[in-house]
Amino acid sequence: MILDLPRFVTAERVYWNELQAVLDRMRLEPGRRMSIPEIERLHYLYERCSADLVRLDTFATEPQLRVYVESLVSRAYAEIHETRARAGRIRWGALIAAFPRAFRRHLAAFWLAVGLTLAGCAFGWFAIRADPDAKAVLMPFEGLMGSPAKRVAEEEGAKTDRLYGHKASFSAQLMTHNIQVTVMTLAAGVTWGVGTIILLFYNGVILGAVAADYVGAGYGQFLAGWLLPHGAIEIPAILLGGQAGLVLASALIGWGERATRAERLRAVAHDLLAIALGTAVLLVWAGIVEAFVSQYHQPVLPYSLKIAFGILELAALSIFLARVGRE
Amino acid sequence: MTAARASALRIETPEGVVFSLRLASPVLRALAWAVDGLVIAAAGTVIGKTVRVFAMLGTDWASALQVFLYFAASIAYAMIFEWYWRGQTLGKRLFALRVVDAQGLRLRPAQVVLRNLLRAIDFLPAAYLVGVTACLISRKGQRLGDLAANTVVLREAALLEPDVERIAPVKYNSLAAFPHLAARLRSRVDPEAVRIAVTALAMRDGYEAPARVELFGELAGYFRALVVFPEAAVEGLTDEQYVRSSVRAIYGR
Numbered sequence: 001m002i003l004d005l006p007r008f009v010t011a012e013r014v015y016w017n018e019l020q021a022v023l024d025r026m027r028l029e030p031g032r033r034m035s036i037p038e039i040e041r042l043h044y045l046y047e048r049c050s051a052d053l054v055r056l057d058t059f060a061t062e063p064q065l066r067v068y069v070e071s072l073v074s075r076a077y078a079e080i081h082e083t084r085a086r087a088g089r090i091r092w093g094a095l096i097a098a099f100p101r102a103f104r105r106h107l108a109a110f111w112l113a114v115g116l117t118l119a120g121c122a123f124g125w126f127a128i129r130a131d132p133d134a135k136a137v138l139m140p141f142e143g144l145m146g147s148p149a150k151r152v153a154e155e156e157g158a159k160t161d162r163l164y165g166h167k168a169s170f171s172a173q174l175m176t177h178n179i180q181v182t183v184m185t186l187a188a189g190v191t192w193g194v195g196t197i198i199l200l201f202y203n204g205v206i207l208g209a210v211a212a213d214y215v216g217a218g219y220g221q222f223l224a225g226w227l228l229p230h231g232a233i234e235i236p237a238i239l240l241g242g243q244a245g246l247v248l249a250s251a252l253i254g255w256g257e258r259a260t261r262a263e264r265l266r267a268v269a270h271d272l273l274a275i276a277l278g279t280a281v282l283l284v285w286a287g288i289v290e291a292f293v294s295q296y297h298q299p300v301l302p303y304s305l306k307i308a309f310g311i312l313e314l315a316a317l318s319i320f321l322a323r324v325g326r327e
Numbered sequence: 328m329t330a331a332r333a334s335a336l337r338i339e340t341p342e343g344v345v346f347s348l349r350l351a352s353p354v355l356r357a358l359a360w361a362v363d364g365l366v367i368a369a370a371g372t373v374i375g376k377t378v379r380v381f382a383m384l385g386t387d388w389a390s391a392l393q394v395f396l397y398f399a400a401s402i403a404y405a406m407i408f409e410w411y412w413r414g415q416t417l418g419k420r421l422f423a424l425r426v427v428d429a430q431g432l433r434l435r436p437a438q439v440v441l442r443n444l445l446r447a448i449d450f451l452p453a454a455y456l457v458g459v460t461a462c463l464i465s466r467k468g469q470r471l472g473d474l475a476a477n478t479v480v481l482r483e484a485a486l487l488e489p490d491v492e493r494i495a496p497v498k499y500n501s502l503a504a505f506p507h508l509a510a511r512l513r514s515r516v517d518p519e520a521v522r523i524a525v526t527a528l529a530m531r532d533g534y535e536a537p538a539r540v541e542l543f544g545e546l547a548g549y550f551r552a553l554v555v556f557p558e559a560a561v562e563g564l565t566d567e568q569y570v571r572s573s574v575r576a577i578y579g580r
Binding site: 005006027047050053054057064067068070071073074077078079081165166167168169171172173175176179180183184186187188189190191195248252262265266269270272273276277 | 338340341342343344345346347348385386387388390391392394395398413427428429430431432433435436437438440441444445446447448471472474475476477483484529578
């Protein structure tokens, strides 16, 4: 049996046009709430066009007509079968609580990130203690290449503020750089976790190597005073990025899970988003502290004050992650 | 072994209706990305000029604002547009591309953010080499960001209203003068054969002359074998005209 195409098009065109108008309006006004009669009408039009598509599939027809009706059905399908809640008004309380909740849901991944970083720290520490010349390879950054004694003498004896006139831009550069590093640590989870593991371990190696260099030279207090004010936030933020990367990797691999990869990824997507946004906020704070506090040493800022400030920040972050949003 | 790359994403609805969505090619996606890159660069220039206003507060603060705003714009550009325009950036809109959920559903904010954050990996080592390689390997043409966010990029079909006159123009049809034979033809014909004939008629100008003659010869032979029309109806008709008249008769014209 063959469809009487002209009669079919003439009869159905009015419904196709109506559905197209409804879908165009939904696209142009995404925040608009439809009334019940409008939703019922949309559902009717979707079902009618779906039936038309089946008729076009069953009977011979022109390809362009099929593409047209198919396009309408696919657009209406996306609207009607979307059962996930629409984003409504932003509730700041829920938004803030989402970050620590997501952190707590994936604690194992966080501890794994901590373990990998500590393993890197141990490697960096022992490598520098065993061979101080390895500095050039392990931490090839200009600021870290010199002798700790010389740097401490220069910074403690400084008569002028070397960051005067570009503290704010230095702070912005630190923020953007640290956010990029953290995003990369998260995103590297898509390499089935290999990239995240390498980045976490390498960050640990640098940290361990710097610690070995300064502590070995007897400047442990300077190191703590320099790193803790911003590091108390920045280092956990990178660990959180690593946690998110490992969660992503776990969802991709899906050991022992019966859900499909798409279902596993969908299940963790909101947690990844919450951790990424929360971490970005932490790094903005760390960037401000690094430019305005960390770079000033005794006698301008006593080490004890800087260390206490860092410990306070770490305690506040720990309480926030452990307590906020608990049911 | 990877599965062959599909050109369309097939979705089956709970009602049992099957429809397919055309997947975008890596070339079109690269062109859209190039346009987006230009837009971000232009935004950077605008930001640079705008923050000069803040120089009165100090060049340091103006410079900090510029660094931060440019960074935010380059990260947030695609996220904001893809969310607000339902899967399209300016570049994607220009090339009629759209990001959708891999199940054909609407995009969620978490999907938009995730696929754009993972550009950091797809971009490596330069010019989206990882992303393009993943696109070419993936059956659904997904870069790593799409894979993690469970999204695909589609080529939107132009919503052109069907033009019935193009395939069955109202002209004199000698076969229609015999309605009982036309009805018999309509009842015997295979829908798939009509689909091929309609496509052949629509694309006839695209064929080389020998191929066109051969194709319409085979199609006319098929239609002639189904129903024998009187000599008066088919006299002087070429194979192509016979196929065209048969299609018109089938569609009741």
